[in-house]
Amino acid sequence: MAGTITPVTMPKFGLAMTEGKLADWLVSPGDAVTAGQELAEIETTKITNVYESPAAGTLRRQVAPAGETLPVGALLGVLAGSDVSDAEIDAFIEKFQSEFVAGDEDGADEASSEPEMLDVGTRRLRVQDTGARDAGVPLLLIHGFGGDLTNWMLNQGDLSGTTRVITFDLPGHGESTKDVGDGTPAMLAAVARDLLDALGIDRAHIGGHSMGGAVALELARLAPERVASLSLIAPAGLGKTINQEFIDGFITADRRKTLEPVLQLLVHDKGLVSRQMVEGIIRFKRLDGAVAGLTTLAKASFENGQQKENLRPLLEAYKGPVQVLWGAEDEILPVSGSEGLPSEVPVSIFPGTGHMPQLEKAAEINAKLKDFAAKS
Amino acid sequence: MSKKSFRQAINEALRQEMRRDPRVILMGEDVAGGQGGSADNPDAWGGVLGVTKGLYTEFGAERVFDTPISEASYIGAAAGAAATGLRPVAELMFVDFIGSCLDQVMNQAAKFRYMFGGKARTPLVIRAMYGAGFSAAAQHSQALYPLFTHIPGLKVVIPSSPYEAKGLLIEAIRDDDPVIFLENKVMYDDEEDVPDDSYTIPFGEANLTREGDDVTIVAFGRMVNFANQAADRLEKEGITCTVIDPRTTSPLDTGTILDCVAETGRLVIVDESSPRCNMATDVAALVAEEAFDALKAPIRRVTPPHTPVPFASVLENLYMPDPARIEAAVKSVMGYKAKQEA
Amino acid sequence: MQIPREVLLRSYRAMRTIRDFEERLHVEFATGEIPGFVHLYCGEEASGVGVCSHLKDTDTIASTHRGHGHCIAKGVGVDGMMAEIYGRSTGVCRGKGGSMHIADLSLGMLGANGIVGGGPPLICGAALSHKVLKDGGVAVAFYGDGASNEGTTLESLNLASVWNLPAVFVVEDNGYGEATASSYACAGTQKDRAAGFGIPYFECDGTDFFAVHETAGEAIAHARAGKGPAMVHVHLSRWYGHFEGDAMTYRANGEVAKERAEQDCLKKFREKVTEISLLDSASLDEIDASVRDEIEQAVIKAKAAPLPEPEALMQDVYVSY
Missing domain, CATH: 2.40.50.100 (RNA polymerase II/Efflux pump adaptor protein, barrel-sandwich hybrid domain)
Known part of the structure; x- marks a missing residue:
């Protein structure tokens, strides 16, 4: 019954x-x-x-x-x-x-639920490494401009059930070193490669969101043999424009009142932006060097509402499988960036979704990532 | 990021700023502690409650100065050093001792810039402990921040948690004006996650520890925690509160206070300092003047009575504002509306 | 005694400037055009100038409510000072400090001070800056016999000694703290006070530039050499009241007139330098004329200068808001 x-x-x-x-x-x-x-x-x-x-x-x-x-x-x-x-x-x-006993849910807890600080080259990165070590090719997820590993909070736990998942704070973000070098996606890709080295991972599926998508593409150029597949979520580098209001606002806003409307540009459902999310980003931005790092990163990739680099040639040159996932209502990088890609690249557009499909359509994104990795 | 106590957060802020800027020096009674003692252990105390422990060992006698018990001379020296190229952090130990050196703060450091026509910079931080709760009695328990807030030229900071303390102290040390940084002595062992790296929290920007629809609670220092506890309980009864931690009483983020009162229409102010001419009266006057039309109920102040801080715990407990009194004040302003409608 | 001619000329000029500045203020104040309080340094010129003749712009001094002389001796320009005393926007403090708060930190002048005993703790701090920053500087606190009884002063003597600071404490003992005689108000002696803190003590006749120069020179050299603080006790006399308008009813008839006649530091200086042919009368006369003109111009400029704009009221409370 x-x-x-x-x-x-x-x-x-x-x-x-x-x-x-x-x-x-x-x-x-x-x-x-x-x-x-x-x-x-x-x-x-x-x-x-x-x-x-x-x-x-x-x-x-x-x-x-x-x-x-x-x-x-x-x-x-x-x-x-x-x-x-x-x-x-x-x-x-x-x-x-x-x-019912609180705290007793799902005994199959992930390997590590606390992020750790890891020395990678000259930098110190915050890394969260979860899921089974022996479950095939791991998945490395790269967040976007102004984000951090918690951008994957609705994905990492779910995906860790079937595979090893690594998320990390890019240089200049979260708790990682604020030294961003020249701030280009190519430089960040080198850091991602060094991270794979440090973790002893030969090859990984790469998921990249927004600027992290550009980093993923640069990683595919830099070390194609390390990249098992590319899942690009609202990636930079495929379209021409960027919402400069978001970039500038994100850099300059220093209080909740001014930052909240900027963060709301990220999502279609504005209610998703919680007080705590805003507070977390303000806390990150208060760290010495954070704003300088963001400024350098922004200058390296974006100018006057335009994306500086067209990375489509990298996508076309990469021989492995690529999928593109995009929110139809993206207010940062318009969904038109997904148009005109090579026919073998599957493109999934999520209606009623903004620039953060991994948060807004977590279950669907997780399914896409799982299926794609299984097929690749 | 790791759990750090209020004490550790302050120590780390001092350490990181002393590493970053060789002009930052420390002085105060026993900030090293043990200089000249027979144990030959010049880092014996690290301040009377151990807040500066280890800094003498790292930075030595050229950066960390034990002082004679002689507040007027060393607080004045800190002001003079600040005006001539150093960035001193002077520890006054108990804020009650300001009586011995108020001139150096009130008539000297605070006034230099204005009376010298904008030509002076006095990057001075005076750290001091405040607050009741330790049965330290009338001369070691006062919450004298209104006294400093009253004096133009000073900035006054009252951190409410370890995270706040580290960011606000680094801001204070980097600020070019004289800053009074007041640490509630009962909070030194409070812990929370605090970033390992340096960060700053700007002055004059209130923090909302929660947002609600019914009542705005403005609370200072340790009272922020009490206000949050009260708000937790009230929420279970369906009353939601906005809790404002102004962080600094000078400058004061009047905009946030007025905005929140406009939203909730009710105001409770929680202030650990003596009730006459304190922050509660100041905020009440502000709101009465600027947001009268928004008020649905009279403003309520939760403060100690106008007495010295008593010694016996039973009296000290009666003296101190606590979550229950805050809760009662919130309910009374909520009740006022009901009375009118009835 | 070997004082370079250029130092002598500069010192004479400074003393003459102080004298003329103060005498002129005495006259102008009586007209009612100068707001607030004014405390004149006439009769004490050789002290400030003798001490400051050893100091550079990178050394620091703190002064008192009777600060005009120290300001001029440390190199603050009379135009800015006069305009300040007239409350003009061209004043050295933009008209927001007045007579008792003239300061110029770029010249190491940490301010006149309206609080008796306010300066010595500040000078401990300035000396600490010199010591920590290792810039070779010394810091000098001028204070009166009245301030010598302040706890701040006594605490500062202790602190400077404990920290072995390059600080010099100059007690300008003009015999009166306001209206009360130092003979009444000061217990013991300045010398014993210095000794009590283990501080070397020097004293001199404050109406004799050469005595001050020599004595202060020793004390300042002691401090500059890293040997710790020193005290210089300068005996002198105040020619005008505690403040302008004080009829000095507490002083015997003829006391000041006698001082003026017999202990005028400018007269004594002129007699000495001409007698032993260090300088000739003509050069001194030239300075006198030049200073007279400079003060005249300073007053004309100050009176013509604009008053502070209303927005100045709210400016410069803080560096950042």
Whole structure:
């Protein structure tokens, strides 16, 4: 009988998440929902995100009220068909609650959930290395301008279930060294290669977002033998223009009020930009050398709303598999950058999505990354 | 990034700035501690509560100066050194000792720039401990930041956590004006994640530790933590608060305070200093004058009574604002609306 | 005694400038055109000039409420000073300091000071800067017999000695702290006070430039050599009241007139240098005339100078806001 009852529980967004706040229910008790329909808004210290329904059915019960903060795995509500009686649902809830232990979710915890500082050449990088060591070719994810490894918080945990996943803060970002050299994607690609060396990885699938996409392309030129495949998410270097307002605003904004609207350009659903996300970026920007590093990086790649380098020749020259993933509503690098690519390059466009599909359409991006790696 | 105590965060800020800039020097009573003692251990104390421990060992007698117990001379010397090319960080130990050297701060350091027609720079930081809670009684427990805030020419910083302390102290040391940096002595063992690298937090920019719809709470220093605790409890009852940590009382981020009051319409101010002419009265006056139309209820101040800080714990506990009193104040301003509607 | 001719000429000029500056202020203040308080240094010129004749722009001094003489001796220009005293925007402090706060840090003049005993702690700090920055400089605190009783001064003597600072404490003992005689207000002696802190003590007749020059020279050399602080006790007399308008009813009739007649440092200087042919009268006369003109011009310029603009009220409270 319980087979037709599906618990809706506090999801785990990102490796570090231990609890979340049920910001709001998006469906009411009695509403019929489809699998994948947005059920609730969940706030964590890093991000506000929607929780998509794990199954089809009727939302029979809202166990937790909006506004409540609960541990990961805690029961939020109950989905079931109309054939299930209220008594059965009550019994299910009672049993769930009596057995639930916070912090006991999914015993299969990832190898390392804390990022570590690693000396790579002359630089010190913050690196998060998760997932099984013996699960084939690892995946290296490279974030974009102004980002850091937490840009992959909704991807790394999920992908680590099947493969080794490495994320890191590029020089000038997060907690890594603020020395960005000449700030070009080519220079950053050399750092990425050195990181693979330091980790003893011969070959990796490379995922690159935005400026990190340009870095991935440069890495494919610099060391094609190290690159098993390229997944380019809203990459720089394929189109002509860039939203200079974002770049300049990101560099100059030094308070929450001025930075928040800039960060909202990154996503289609503006509500995704949480206070904590803004605060995290402000904290990063306060570090000595951070703004100088960002300025150098921006100057190396972008000028007056134009991208300085056309990297399409690198994509065409690379012999391995390439896929391109883009949000249809990208306000930073327009989706038109995905047009006119070689026919063998699969292009996925996500409707209703801005410049951060890995956050906004995490499940779909994760599926694309997994499938592509499996096929390559 | 690693967990650091308030004490470690301050020590690290001093260390990193002393490494970065040879003009940064430390002075104060026992900032090294043990100079000339029979144990031959000149880094014995590192300040009376160990905040500057290890800095003498790293930077030596040319950068870290133990002083005689003689506040007027060394606080004045810090002002004079600041005006002539050094960037001194002077530790006054307990802020209550300002009585012995106020002239050097109030009439000298604070005034140089203005009275010399903009031709002086006095990059001076005076660090001092403040606050009740240790049964240190009337002469070692005061929260005298309103006294300094009152004096034009000084900047006044009250960090509310280890992260805030490190960034604000580095900012203070790099600032070209005299800065009073007040550390709540009860907080030295508080811990949180603090970046290992240097960073700065600008002055005059309030931090919102949370945002809510119902009441704005402005709190200073340790009171920010109390306000957050109160807001946590209130949220469970459906009352959401915005908590403002102004970080600096001079300059004061009046814009953020007014904006938040405009959003919530209710204001509670939590100030550990004596209630007359303190920050609570200052913020209340600001809001009464500039945001009168936004107010849905009278402004409430949560402060100690107008008494010296008592010694016995039972009295000191009565004296201090605490989360329960903040909670009650918030509920009372919420209740005011209900009364009007009724 | 071998003082270069150029130093003698410069020193005479400085003393004459101070005298004329102060005498002129005495007259101008009485007209009511000068706001605030003015404390005149007349009669004490040889002290400030004798001490400062050993100092460079990179050395530091701190002065007192009676600071015009120290400013001029340290090289602050009379045009800027006069304009400041008149509260003009062309003043050395842009009209925001006035007589008691004239300062020029670029010349090592850390300010006159409205607080009695305000200077000695500051000078400990300036001396610390010289020591830490290893620039070879010394720092000199001028203070009066009144300030010699301030705790700040006594603490500073201790601190300077403990830290072995290149600091010189110059006690300008004019016999009165405001209206009260030093013979009443100062217990013990300055000499014993110095000894109490292990500080070498020097004293001299403050109306004799040559005595001050020689004595201060020794003290400053001691400090500059890294041997620690020194005290110079300068005996002199104040010709005008504590402030302008003080009728000096606490001083016996004829006391000041006698000082003026017998202990005028300018007269004594002229007599000495001409007697032993170090300088001739004509060069001194030339200086007198030139200074007279300079002061006249300074007053004319100050009176014609613009007042501060209203926006100056809010400026320069901080370096950064």
